[in-house]
Amino acid sequence: MRGRRADHVLVLGGGIAGIATALTLAQRGVRVTLIESRDRLGGRASSFFDAKTGLWLDNCQHVTLGCCTNYIRLCRMLGVEHLIRWDDEQYWVEAGGRTSVLKPSWLPAPAHGLPSFAMAKFLTWAEKARIGAALAQMRFLDRARYADRSFASLLDELDQEPGERRRFWDPIIVSACNLMPEHACAAAALQVFQDGFLKGAEAIRIGIMTVPLGEVYKPATAIIESAGGRVVLGESVARFDDRSATLANGQTLHADAVVCALPFEKARDVVDPALASSDSRFAPLAAMRHSPILGVHLFFDRPVLPTPHAVLVERDTQWLFRKDAEGKVVHAVISGADAWLDLDADAIAKRVVADLVACFPAAAGAQLQLARPVKERRATFAYTPGFDHLRPATHGPGGRGPFLAGDYTQTGWPATMEGAAISGFAAAACI
Numbered sequence: 001m002r003g004r005r006a007d008h009v010l011v012l013g014g015g016i017a018g019i020a021t022a023l024t025l026a027q028r029g030v031r032v033t034l035i036e037s038r039d040r041l042g043g044r045a046s047s048f049f050d051a052k053t054g055l056w057l058d059n060c061q062h063v064t065l066g067c068c069t070n071y072i073r074l075c076r077m078l079g080v081e082h083l084i085r086w087d088d089e090q091y092w093v094e095a096g097g098r099t100s101v102l103k104p105s106w107l108p109a110p111a112h113g114l115p116s117f118a119m120a121k122f123l124t125w126a127e128k129a130r131i132g133a134a135l136a137q138m139r140f141l142d143r144a145r146y147a148d149r150s151f152a153s154l155l156d157e158l159d160q161e162p163g164e165r166r167r168f169w170d171p172i173i174v175s176a177c178n179l180m181p182e183h184a185c186a187a188a189a190l191q192v193f194q195d196g197f198l199k200g201a202e203a204i205r206i207g208i209m210t211v212p213l214g215e216v217y218k219p220a221t222a223i224i225e226s227a228g229g230r231v232v233l234g235e236s237v238a239r240f241d242d243r244s245a246t247l248a249n250g251q252t253l254h255a256d257a258v259v260c261a262l263p264f265e266k267a268r269d270v271v272d273p274a275l276a277s278s279d280s281r282f283a284p285l286a287a288m289r290h291s292p293i294l295g296v297h298l299f300f301d302r303p304v305l306p307t308p309h310a311v312l313v314e315r316d317t318q319w320l321f322r323k324d325a326e327g328k329v330v331h332a333v334i335s336g337a338d339a340w341l342d343l344d345a346d347a348i349a350k351r352v353v354a355d356l357v358a359c360f361p362a363a364a365g366a367q368l369q370l371a372r373p374v375k376e377r378r379a380t381f382a383y384t385p386g387f388d389h390l391r392p393a394t395h396g397p398g399g400r401g402p403f404l405a406g407d408y409t410q411t412g413w414p415a416t417m418e419g420a421a422i423s424g425f426a427a428a429a430c431i
């Protein structure tokens with residue numbers, strides 16, 4: 001919006017992008033009406049009440065990194081930054097239990113990780129040398145030139161062999177991009193190494209919320225209300241344009257500006273058809289696809305996980321997170337989980353527990369008391385080669401609305417809480 005201050009803004013969707021937009025505007029005194037179809041805020045990074053356990057469980061463990069400065073800024077605005085626990089160490093565990101700890105040293109970036117990487121036992125010296133040479137080259141590559149290529153093709157070019165692919169590149173890329181290197185866009189993967197791994201000790205540290213994700217957003221409503229706005233939960237947007245939104249209950253709300261922070265498939269479905277045909281940002285959304293993630297909550301009768309988390313080397317279960325002080329409650333994450341979607345809860349639990357026991361043999365006698373898998377079929381957009389050409393700008397032609405926010409917009413990031421926060425701040429800045 002140019003030249004005039006917006007008094008009232010509609011923000012559609014109460015995920016991280018919508019919350020970031022709404023809080024920024026509210027802190028500048030703008031009256032915001034935030035509309036969310038669920039009965040809680042947080043979108044894809046949220047918690048649900050599990051009747052079996054009587055606990056609030058996250059849909060999946062969400063990890064942030066030190067380089068996610070916009071997400072951290074959002075947490076600061078919500079007053080919850082202190083609830084993030086930071087780990088400098090990464091535990092890579094092989095079958096049999098051999099553990100390598102990757103951690104920063106006193107050396108300056110990009111050499112900060114070198115000493116622990118040199119000591120890592122899950123890679124041979126030859127593999128480490130090839131990975132080191134590839135990382136040294138990746139540091140200087142221009143990401144824009146790799147927007148239409150797969151990361152696997154870049155690994156070919158950098159002479160990476162099957163051993164280091166399976167044990168190093170695959171687990172990092174599938175976790176960060178939610179696709180294996182064969183399918184992941186090389187530009188997206190390069191960003192992970194350039195802005196994360198190689199940037200410095202602070203950038204690569206792992207942040208985990210110490211409370212259920214649902215707790216994180218609770219302060220949002222009071223901040224929005226303090227500027228005269230409101231949060232409308234449990235109401236779906238059925239149509240929107242640049243000045244109004246019609247709810248599924250038939251009510252139409254008007255405002256000076258509209259920010260659509262819905263997922264891309266919803267934005268495409270409920271945008272006013274006349275607007276969609278005149279605004280070139282909407283047609284490419286039809287070509288976007290999803291990639292699934294499986295999260296599994298596991299409850300054991302005794303401690304099974306001695307480390308705060310574990311990357312399981314060459315196992316289908318990629319990450320384990322300890323969810324209690326003792327290590328009896330564990331959360332397992334499988335990214336790029338297409339092959340798991342048709343499995344039932346028992347089959348999923350068997351496979352995950354087999355991976356856990358393979359890497360932590362002392363857990364062999366533990367009884368699994370409950371497994372609670374959560375399949376998120378639409379977890380993230382599939383950041384495949386060419387995806388960057390589909391990503392819409394925040395504003396339309398001439399700086400006009402409706403303004404778009406969401407992890408899928410032009411943030412330069414894979415589908416992450418950081419990307420969502422960036423997009424929300426960008427939409428608020430347009431207004």
Ligand SMILES: Cc1cc2nc3c(=O)[nH]c(=O)nc-3n(C[C@H](O)[C@H](O)[C@H](O)COP(=O)(O)OP(=O)(O)OC[C@H]3O[C@@H](n4cnc5c(N)ncnc54)[C@H](O)[C@@H]3O)c2cc1C
Pocket residue numbers: 012013014015016017018035036037038041042043044045059060061062063064235236237238261262263266270293294295376378379380405406407408415416417418419420
């Ligand atoms: C299983 C899983 C694991 C993940 N792990 C990580 C991780 O470790 N680290 C990380 O950084 N990111 C992770 N992500 C990605 C991250 O959660 C997302 O990128 C981010 O939350 C997207 O936020 P958003 O606001 O763009 O979209 P969303 O969260 O999808 O928000 C859109 C909101 O719009 C609402 N909505 C939909 N339709 C309507 C309608 N018609 N009317 C009103 N409201 C509507 C939705 O309910 C939702 O609240 C993970 C995602 C999943 C699913």
